[in-house]
Amino acid sequence: MRRVVITGQGAVNALGMSADETMRAMAEGRCGIGPLEFKDVERLSINIGGQIRGYRAEDHFSRQEIVLFDKFTQLALLAAREAMEQSGLQVTDALSRQAGVVLGTAGGGLQTQDENYRSVYEDGKNRVHPFVVPRLMNNAAASHVSMAYRLQGPSYTVATACASSNHAIGQAFQMVRSGMTDVMLTGGSESMLVFGGIKAWEGLRVMSKDGCRPFSANRNGMVQGEGAAVFVLEEYEHAKARGAEILAEITGFAMTSDASDIVMPNKVGAVRAMQGALADAGLNLDEIGYINAHGTGTAANDRTECAAVREVFGDHADALRISSTKSMHGHLIGGTGAVELLACIMALRDGVIAPTINHEEADPDCDLNVVPNVAQEAAVSAVLSNAFAFGGLNAVLALQKV
Known part of the structure; x- marks a missing residue:
């Protein structure tokens, strides 16, 4: 089995327009959640979210590109651009055939879908733009990233609700480790902060009207955000030979299914996923110094995860x-x-543990060493990243410091 390292990272979200900005905001315990701004938001009972402020597609893409790209694709391309620039990777003809893309998304082009439903059902129009399907399809972002960097290997999208990105990263990791590919771009993108997207989630009654407070006894639900992050995964010797900066090493991955309930989390599935990632990485329990929790801020998720x-x-x-x-x-x-x-990378590389902000009151059902409100410094050599999705689909990654 080959070693797999991360040599590039890019991100855009409510905390920042780059990976570095995002990590600084995490270290400072900054909050990117605020009032939502889009058409008809006043008709919603939930009107807060982690929205990217001041984003203008025309600042980053041509008019022709905007016609083709839903916002979730735009965000993925911006994150991929940063990741590739940081990695310094040159895609030669030979590497092009040994490199691919796996991205996660749950909703795909929901901005496009929302706009065109309005056009047909609200405005009474009988025609839509010919590129509606290529814009809204879930694989659009992965396809455009593969075209942008001429990546001709395995390229596709994973859609497993809230575990989509971890599943995508885990599968990309396995491809490089097994020798199927030498390089993969992987991560995820989502932009469902539109009227229909929020209205659908309101129906589940799991959303908070005033803030996200994971593990706090007074938590009252989740808050949606939008954004993307993309990483360059590379075979270790390939990265070393070209003198690439190595941010972290992915050493384990596991995925399980609860096979029990479509919305309620199940402790057994989460346990098996964490145990599987540890076993895959060959890590002992006492080697893990940090867990980035799924931690949605709902009563059921946080209690079950803890x-x-x-x-x-x-x-x-x-x-x-x-x-x-x-x-x-x-x-x-x-x-x-x-x-x-x-x-997770910040914990391994910089020794900084991102906090859980808005942690106001200890919960006896969440009696773990939750880092509250302010970041902590700690020497960490191995971490886990948890993702537990509706549908009972669990995906856990193990990373180590190189």
Whole structure:
């Protein structure tokens, strides 16, 4: 099995327009959640979210490109551009055939879908733009990233709700490790902060009207966000030979299914996923110093996740640190695991543990070493990143310092 390292990272979300800006905001415990701004927002009972402020597509793309790209594709391309520039990777003809893209998204082109439903059903128009399907299809972002960098290997999209990005990153990791590819661009993108997107989530009654407070006893639901993060995964010797900066190493991945309920989390599935990632990485319990939790801020998720961590780690659960950065950037649904991977890299590379902000009151059902409100410095050599999705689909990544 070959070693797989991360040599580039890029991001755009409510905390910043780059990976570095996002990590600085995480370290400072900044909140990117605020009032939503789009048409008919006053008709919603939920009107807060982790929206990217001041974003203008024309600042980044030509008119011809904007016609082709839904916002979730635009965000993925911006993140991929940053990741590729940081990695310094040159895609030769030979590498082109040994490199690909796996991205996660849950909704795909929801901006396009929302706009065109309005056009047909509200405005009474009988025609839509001929590029509606290429804009809204879930694989649009992965396809455009592959075209932008001439990546001719395995390229596709994973859609597993809130675990989409972790599933995508895990599968890209396995491809490089097995020798199927030498380089993969991977991560996730989501932009469902539109009237229809929020209205649909309102129906589930899991959304907070006033803020995201994971693990806090007074938490009352999740808050949506938008954004993307993309990473360059590379075979270790390939990266070393070209003198690339190595940000972290992915060493384990596991995915499980609860096979029990479409919306309620199940501790057993989460336990098996964490145990599987540890086993895949060959890590002992006491080697994990930090867990980036799924931590949505709902009563059921946080309680179940904490119980699962307690069961997996036993006595060591009190020593490791845990936090949820969703408190800062919101829940990016299919893109969330990708943005949260930045917190894992920050812990390994910089020794900074991102906090769970808005942590106001201890919850006996979440009796772990939650990092509250202010970042902590700690020497960490191995971490886990958790993602647990509706449908009972779980994906956990293990990363180590190189």
